[in-house]
Amino acid sequence: MPGENLSRDEAHVRAELLSVDGYEVVLDLMSAVDEAEPADGPRTFRSVTTVRFRAATPGASSFADLIAPSVNSVTLNGRRLDPGSVFDGTRIALDGLAAENVLVVDANCAYSRTGEGMHRFVDPQDGEVYLYTQYEPADARRVYANFEQPDLKAPYRFEVTAPEGWQVWSNGVEESREGLTRRFAETAPISTYITCVVAGPYHYVTDTYTRGDLTIPLGAMCRKGLAEHFDADDVFLVTKQGFDLFHEIFDYPYPFGKYDQAFVPEYNLGAMENPGMVTFREEYIFRGKVTQASYERRANVILHEMAHMWFGDLVTMKWWDDLWLKESFADFMGSFGLVEATRFDQAWVTFANSRKAWAYRADQLPSTHPITADIRDLEDAKLNFDGITYAKGAAVLKQLVAYVGREAFLEGARRYFKAHAYGNTTLDDLLSVLGEVSGRDMAEWSRAWLQTAGVNALTPVVTCDAGGRVTELAVLQEGDEPRPHRVAVGLYRLETDGALVRYARAEADVAGTRTVVAELAGSERPDLVLVNDEDLTYCKIRFDEVSLATLRSHLGGLTDPLARALCWSALWNLTRDGLMPARDFLALLLAHAGRETDVGVLQMLHVQALTSVNRYTAPELRERRGRELAAGALRELRLAEPGSEHQLTWARFFAASAATEGDHQLLLGLLDGSARIDGLEVDQELRWDFLLPLTAHGSVDEAVLGAELVRDDTASGKQHQVRCLAARPSAAVKDQAWAATVESDALSNALVEATISGMQQSSQRDLLAAYADRYFEVIERVWADRSIQIGIHVVRGLYPSLQDSPATVAATDAWLTSHPDAAPALRRLVLESLDDLARALRAQGCDAAAG
Numbered sequence: 001m002p003g004e005n006l007s008r009d010e011a012h013v014r015a016e017l018l019s020v021d022g023y024e025v026v027l028d029l030m031s032a033v034d035e036a037e038p039a040d041g042p043r044t045f046r047s048v049t050t051v052r053f054r055a056a057t058p059g060a061s062s063f064a065d066l067i068a069p070s071v072n073s074v075t076l077n078g079r080r081l082d083p084g085s086v087f088d089g090t091r092i093a094l095d096g097l098a099a100e101n102v103l104v105v106d107a108n109c110a111y112s113r114t115g116e117g118m119h120r121f122v123d124p125q126d127g128e129v130y131l132y133t134q135y136e137p138a139d140a141r142r143v144y145a146n147f148e149q150p151d152l153k154a155p156y157r158f159e160v161t162a163p164e165g166w167q168v169w170s171n172g173v174e175e176s177r178e179g180l181t182r183r184f185a186e187t188a189p190i191s192t193y194i195t196c197v198v199a200g201p202y203h204y205v206t207d208t209y210t211r212g213d214l215t216i217p218l219g220a221m222c223r224k225g226l227a228e229h230f231d232a233d234d235v236f237l238v239t240k241q242g243f244d245l246f247h248e249i250f251d252y253p254y255p256f257g258k259y260d261q262a263f264v265p266e267y268n269l270g271a272m273e274n275p276g277m278v279t280f281r282e283e284y285i286f287r288g289k290v291t292q293a294s295y296e297r298r299a300n301v302i303l304h305e306m307a308h309m310w311f312g313d314l315v316t317m318k319w320w321d322d323l324w325l326k327e328s329f330a331d332f333m334g335s336f337g338l339v340e341a342t343r344f345d346q347a348w349v350t351f352a353n354s355r356k357a358w359a360y361r362a363d364q365l366p367s368t369h370p371i372t373a374d375i376r377d378l379e380d381a382k383l384n385f386d387g388i389t390y391a392k393g394a395a396v397l398k399q400l401v402a403y404v405g406r407e408a409f410l411e412g413a414r415r416y417f418k419a420h421a422y423g424n425t426t427l428d429d430l431l432s433v434l435g436e437v438s439g440r441d442m443a444e445w446s447r448a449w450l451q452t453a454g455v456n457a458l459t460p461v462v463t464c465d466a467g468g469r470v471t472e473l474a475v476l477q478e479g480d481e482p483r484p485h486r487v488a489v490g491l492y493r494l495e496t497d498g499a500l501v502r503y504a505r506a507e508a509d510v511a512g513t514r515t516v517v518a519e520l521a522g523s524e525r526p527d528l529v530l531v532n533d534e535d536l537t538y539c540k541i542r543f544d545e546v547s548l549a550t551l552r553s554h555l556g557g558l559t560d561p562l563a564r565a566l567c568w569s570a571l572w573n574l575t576r577d578g579l580m581p582a583r584d585f586l587a588l589l590l591a592h593a594g595r596e597t598d599v600g601v602l603q604m605l606h607v608q609a610l611t612s613v614n615r616y617t618a619p620e621l622r623e624r625r626g627r628e629l630a631a632g633a634l635r636e637l638r639l640a641e642p643g644s645e646h647q648l649t650w651a652r653f654f655a656a657s658a659a660t661e662g663d664h665q666l667l668l669g670l671l672d673g674s675a676r677i678d679g680l681e682v683d684q685e686l687r688w689d690f691l692l693p694l695t696a697h698g699s700v701d702e703a704v705l706g707a708e709l710v711r712d713d714t715a716s717g718k719q720h721q722v723r724c725l726a727a728r729p730s731a732a733v734k735d736q737a738w739a740a741t742v743e744s745d746a747l748s749n750a751l752v753e754a755t756i757s758g759m760q761q762s763s764q765r766d767l768l769a770a771y772a773d774r775y776f777e778v779i780e781r782v783w784a785d786r787s788i789q790i791g792i793h794v795v796r797g798l799y800p801s802l803q804d805s806p807a808t809v810a811a812t813d814a815w816l817t818s819h820p821d822a823a824p825a826l827r828r829l830v831l832e833s834l835d836d837l838a839r840a841l842r843a844q845g846c847d848a849a850a851g
Helices: 008-017 224-229 232-250 292-308 324-341 347-363 378-383 388-404 406-420 427-438 442-449 545-557 561-576 582-595 599-616 619-639 645-657 661-672 684-696 702-711 715-727 731-743 749-759 762-768 771-785 788-797 806-818 824-850
Strands: 018-028 044-055 062-065 070-076 079-081 091-094 100-112 117-122 129-134 156-161 167-170 174-178 181-184 197-200 203-211 214-222 259-264 277-281 457-464 470-478 485-494 500-510 514-516 528-533
Touching: 008 018, 008 062, 070 091, 091 100, 100 117, 129 259, 156 167, 156 197, 167 214, 197 259, 203 224, 203 232, 214 224, 214 232, 232 259, 232 292, 232 324, 232 406, 277 292, 292 324, 292 347, 292 599, 324 347, 324 388, 347 388, 347 561, 347 599, 378 788, 378 824, 388 406, 388 427, 388 442, 388 485, 406 427, 427 442, 457 485, 457 528, 470 485, 470 500, 485 545, 500 514, 500 528, 500 545, 528 545, 528 561, 545 561, 545 582, 561 582, 561 599, 561 824, 582 599, 582 619, 582 824, 599 619, 599 645, 599 824, 619 645, 619 661, 619 824, 645 684, 661 684, 684 702, 684 715, 702 715, 715 731, 715 749, 731 749, 731 762, 731 771, 731 788, 749 788, 771 788, 771 806, 771 824, 788 824, 806 824
Parallel strands: 018 156, 214 259, 259 277
Antiparallel strands: 018 044, 044 100, 062 091, 070 079, 070 100, 117 129, 129 197, 156 181, 167 197, 174 181, 203 214, 457 470, 470 514, 485 500, 485 528
8 A cells, every 4th residue: 555645744734725616527437347357457447537626825736646557647727747747656746736726637547356446346146247436534536536635525526437237326316317328416515535436237226205395315225136135115214213313303404415325245344424325235134034133233324324414424524533523423323313213222232232342442452542533644544443433432422411411412413513514623613512502611521531542440339337228339430540420320139039120329420539429328238239320421330249249140130131231241341351250251141141131232242252262261271161152052042932033143152152073963954954943944144154163163165165155156155155165174275365365466355354254263273373473474565565454354364363372472572573664554453463462361361360
């Protein structure tokens, strides 16, 4: 990625000089279906861009952004410039600017196989070609020449020529068509990174949203091969529910005309908020049976992206420092919207257990940063789409709602939209309106929550008298810097039927290192104290000894699903922090997970259990614990209600944890029909779930996987097969996987990811040991030569985390010491992987000490 970066300082200088009045982008995509691959270089398409812009200082110089194999011509104000002189592969030098300027760039841009720019996908099922664009933070320049920064907004007109039989969409509605060329309506002023084109023989479904005088045409699309699985009615249902809610609470009509939603292949993200043309990963179309948690996740993403139409598209951050201004709000609004407007009224449980786990991890890495981050350049920006910007930011906004009140928060949002529509903002712009409506000191709140990093831990200390009454309940706050927390503290008692029920609750403002909750004095002695009950703030919950003992015996008896999720989350944090041995977490799971009613929480527990065995268990105990976990999973699978989503969840977990020959024989029997578990339907997706562990343990071979691909000859099937092939327990196979991902760029982004995940099997530590040294030899070259997205896949995915020993820590430290000038984003990825490894070793030490 040489020369592709853009610094904040460069962007600031350019924004001071330039104002953009509009773009006309003409794309010729006919080459997408050419049967022959080019003899030399990448497959390309023609892109002709006309940009009208003003310069504050006539005679000044600047540059436009473009990443393209070649440029045919560059014309500035009617003056032809020599492409060989002004274009360096990533930038076009613009000298002698006038007060008003017209730039015309005719280029040959490359189709992408990495999910960045104009991604081209050939469906193995039917040979059809599908295109879509993905730009955030700065890949629009791979498709057309532009000024690639969020604060140079402008209106856009797109004109696209595409093969016969194709449909084409962009941000605006199709305005006219002549032959194979479509012209789209001019957009409102938007940033480059949210412009979009989708083209191909997509299956397309339409509907309409109406609210008073407002009518919004709705569309949803997917590949033809997924049409039979596409439940567009449910997508439209959630979409309409979201529009109802956001129009009511934002009091600002949706500003971008139509609303299309495209589910596209080989997508790197969950989704992208392109106004009028939202893109999603096609995995949100379910080919087999899934749990309600999967539908909830999809609905959350739909509402998250819709919230961006206001937070991010209508009002956009000036630079990526304030990325949180859109992502934190959208993440909060995703869960808020689910609870307020849809059937997923327990979404805050999912948020507490799953989403915040992402935040806690990110906030304890050495790369942690304030929610308002210091983003020096585009590489920094790419890595800051993280658990802090999204989930911690959303949790802090949830705390802000408790702090200023719901109506004040929403009124602040309404004023923010009206004051800054189609503009760009910073933190101060938001704080000023929130201060106006709430009367609170938002500067102090911002310093505590947005401008400092790290997570605090809250621990209850309970003192009782001889009669069993609370004389004092205090909350201790630990962390680098105490913050103000609005919390609810719940007291729970154990009933005679084994249920844990709350009998007292008090809200308090926790500040400083010790806060007494006076309202709870005089209460009967609790069996469990839950600080941050109802999950009002962002913190790690700790327990007193009595509460912890209660949870060991009666966690499954907690009747409130949110309280139960908070306790599971707290126990997992204790395990990650090396304060509770993995042995104890696994014992809690085996004792109580079978009673967990929330399937999303259960799925998260299964992920954490596998991490506990594979990463946090002492090496000498790992095999035995793995067998115990698989036995427990099989027991719960047989006990689960036939045909239920819990049964499906336990079936997947049993496959992932299968540890013995008997386990593998049962999986083989379920695949060939010789074994049966009442109610369990082994559909195609579940078949692949079973085949991966069987392949990793050598129970099936390449021929079996080939036959399965014949059975499921689809894009999804191909990804599954590639993952399984890389999982085979063979040194030659691992060499092939390494070469395919590190030494070659032939694989698409999705197949790179599948190959790496298949290669890295926790049961194959010995086979993978040979790649530890090779990793450190190649990562700087990979980072320099490959796209950012592929670089992230390789650097994160191939880090030798399974070589969990002090020697790997030393090797990583040695690389960091000897490469002080490596790209900061690359060093960050390596440093984060090192921290995860060091945490695993501490947890293993805790587990070994416990025996």
